[in-house]
Amino acid sequence: MGETDVSRPGRGRPLAGAGSSPTSLLDLLSVAAVVLDTNGRVVFWSPQAEELFGYTADEALGRFAARLLVHEEHWDEVITLFAEVMESGTDWAGAFPIRHKDGSTRLVEFRNMRLLDDLGDTYALGLAVDQATVARVERDVALSARLVTQSPIGLAILDTDLRYLTVNPALERMHGLSATEQVGRRVRDVLTFLDAEAVENCLRRVLETGEPVTDQHVAGRPAADPHREHAWSASYHRLEDASGRVLGVVTSVVDITERHEAALAANRARNRLALIANASASIGTTLDVEQTAHELARVVVPDLADMVSVHVLDSVLRGRAPSLTGPARFRTVATAGVHASEPAPTAEPPGRIAVYDSDRLLTRCVRTRRPVLVAETTRQDLRRIARTSEDASLLEATGVHSYLAVPLLARGEVLGALSLARVGTAAPFDEDDTLLACELAGRAATCIDNARWYQSARDTALTLQRRLLPQLPSRLPGLTIACRYLPAGAVSEIGGDWFDAMHLQGDRTALVVGDVMGSGINAAASMGQLRSATRAFAGLDLEPAEVLRQLDRLTEDVEHTIATCAYCRYDPGQGQCRISLAGHLPPALVRAGRPARLLDLPSGVPLGVGGTAFETTAFDFRPGDQLALYTDGLVETRCDPIDARLGTLLEALTATAGQDLAQTCDSVLERLRPSGGDDDVALLVARAEG
Structure with missing residues (x-):
């Protein structure tokens, strides 16, 4: 066996082959070991004993322990305890005051026991620990235990x-x-x-x-x-x-759950404010119901819902008051989802009219005008969300676990409902989500309401204007014509442009294009009056300048009405046109085999100004020649020079010369008239035939 040098404190090393490294517990307690023979003399003195009592091994070995370590008044007590341990073999433990080498008295914890060696000799082993150290360790352990448990x-x-x-x-x-x-x-x-x-x-x-x-x-x-x-x-x-x-x-x-929730709430509030700000800028960019609904759907997904659909009552789109009883007829105008493969919350494709029974959640939402929140959906809930059992199965397979429907309310009227569902988002809808959805739905509903009223007014103006535009004769002597009318993109711009072609006496034809300044229904009504008056004056076989003079006098009596007009009379027998302008852009003439050009004509002043004579100009118009009459909406824009636009018109007419006139009109409009232009356009193209 290996040995350990115990003569010097702290210099011990583990025996060879030891199973584990030493721990620090004994070092922490600094347990001193002292061995006495049967007479009470010290025969073993550990380095820790030297530290505890102050005596070196040389000073302690061979001396009586009682005389060395105990005050005289305690000798008898120590001898008695020693004798009991040696005779009975009973261990003794307790605290006892000892005398340190420096003369001080210290209270030391002892555990004494009897030892027998292989020769039958008897010894007493004493293990001693300074009670202050024991108290400190006990205190530290107790404190640590308390700290851990409490x-x-x-x-x-x-x-x-x-x-x-x-x-x-x-x-x-x-x-x-x-x-x-x-x-x-x-x-x-x-x-x-x-x-x-x-x-x-x-x-x-x-x-x-x-x-x-x-x-x-x-x-x-x-x-x-x-x-x-x-x-x-x-x-x-x-x-x-x-x-x-x-x-x-x-x-x-x-x-840190509370702090975590507070941070999430603050972040959620910031996100919702950003979402509302985004909605304010993104929803209602156009006066179109479907576009507004799509904008709402794009704002909602994915920040608020994984799937969304916007439903508008069919009666609202038809301009009728919504019914508050029985099944509800909806038209799904927009849907969106985080993934394109996911269905809408109600599994209805856009554009389809669907009837929802009175027990469906969507119907209840519009009937009560209140949100419907299903935080955690069941199979029964999905049946009440979807229109059919097949749709409910589809929603269940998709994984819809939370549903919310809020009404689209504008100006005290319910227009439809916004349906939202969550699939991938783990959290269910809550009251905060409901408030946010109502805010977004309210903003969108106002825009949808504006759009539907705009569409209604625009349809009214368009219907009026189209009714006021003429049905052109199917055949005109020696002349082929084609015409187009395009309304402006905004309802306020609809109104003033018109064209006409009239069969006159002697196989002659009157061609007219005009533009009433202003917009809206009033301009359309004034245009109807001028067109009717023009037809009446044309029937009197008057010269073009005289027709314009009569129209000018008539227009003076109509308050706030100013109009431009080009009046042309074609005589196929003479192969000649006679034309007069009232503040109108010059027509374009395309000779057979030649490039188009603008006619050099006196422009005159608009109708309604009064006090100015109009001039009539004659020019040859032979078979194969083409004449194009148009309004300013075709060539005038806010950013392009008028000369450049007129040049583009002439290029388009030259490129299409000899083609079918209907194709010519379409080509000209495609090249010069952008979709949703700011002004309406009237275009009339005539070709002289043999």
């Missing part, structure tokens, strides 16, 4: 295999598991409500590197409270003994 911080010790060795009550509450359910199990088996793999990887790095990890935030739903997300701040430190041997990892966990 601390609100979750504490645990894990071994090097990441198995729980001990957990305190706070951590039991956090995990929702008792200590028995945790001790001996791996982290991955206990933290099933977290990303346990990431936690284990972090713990392994701490074990390997010794670098602590502090304030690492994790969140999950523990078994003790699965309906609420909790958050924790975790710190990991490597545990080592005095010799540096790695024992495991200490984890400390602080519950």
Whole structure:
């Protein structure tokens, strides 16, 4: 066997083949060992005894222990105790005052016992510890135990295999598991409500590197409270003994759920304000019902819902008051989803009219004009959400777990409903989501209401104007004509442009294009009056200048009416046109085989100005020649020079010369008239035939 040098304190080393490294507990207690023979003489004196009593081994060995360590008044008591231990073999333990070499008295904890060697000799072993050290250790242990058991911080010790060795009550509450359910199990088996793999990887790095990890935030739903997300701040430190041997990892966990929820609430509030701001800028960019509905759907997904559909009552789109009883007829005008493959919340494709029974949630929403919230849907709820059982099965297969419907209310009238569903988003809809959805739906409903009234007014103006425009004769002597009318993109711009072609006496034809300044229904009505008057004056076989003079006199009597007009009379027998302008743009003439050009004519003044004579100009118009009359909406824009636009018109007419006149009109409009232009356009193209 190997030996250990005990003559010098702190110089011991483990015996060869020892199974484990020494711990620091004995060093912490500094237990002194003293062996006495049957006479009470010291025969063994440990280095710790030297530290405790102050005497060296040379000074203590061979001397009577009582005389060396005890005050004289306690000799009899010590001798009696020594005799009892040696005779009966009964251990004795207790505190006893001893005399230190420096003369001071110290209270020392003793445990005395009898020893027998292989020769039958008897000895007394005394183990001694300074009572102050014992008290300190007991106090530290008690304090540590109290701190661990009563601390609100979750504490645990894990071994090097990441198995729980001990957990305190706070951590039991956090995990929702008792200590028995945790001790001996791996982290991955206990933290099933977290990303346990990431936690284990972090713990392994701490074990390997010794670098602590502090304030690492994790969140999950523990078994003790699965309906609420909790958050924790975790710190990991490597545990080592005095010799540096790695024992495991200490984890400390602080519950920061309230702080986490407050941060989420603040972030949620910021996101909702941003969503409302985005909605204000994105919804209602046009006066179009479907476009507004699509804008609402794009704003809602994915920030508020995973799937959304916008339903408008069919009666509202038809301009009727919505019915508040019986089934409801909806038209789905827009849908959106996080994934294109996902159906709408009601599984209805856009554009289709669907009838929902009175027991459906969508119907209840518009009937009561109140939101309908189903935080966690059941199969029965899905049947009440969808229109048919097949649609309900589709929603169930998609994974819809939360549903919300809010009414589209504008100016006290219900227009329809907004349906929202959550699939991938784990959290269900709540009251805050309902308030936000109502805010967005209200903004969109106002825009939809504006759009439908705009559309109604625009349809009225268009209907009036188209009714006022003429039905051209199917045949005109020696002349082929084609014409087009395009309304402006905005309802306020509809109104003043018109064209006409009239068969006159002597196989002659009158061609007219005019434009009443202003817009809207009033301009359309004034245009109808001027067109009727023009037809009446044309029937009198008057010269073009005289026709314009009569129209000018008539227009003067109509308040706030100014109009431009080009009046042309074609005589096929003479092969000649006679034309007069009232403040109108010059027509374009295309000679057979030649490029188009603008006629050089006196422009005159607009009708309604009064006090100015009009001039008539004649020009030849032979078979194959083409004449184009148009209004300013064709060539005038806000950004392009008028000369450049007129040049483009001439290029288009030249390129289409000899083609079918209807194709010519379409080509000219395609090249010069953008979709949704600011002004309406009237275009009339005539070709002389043999």
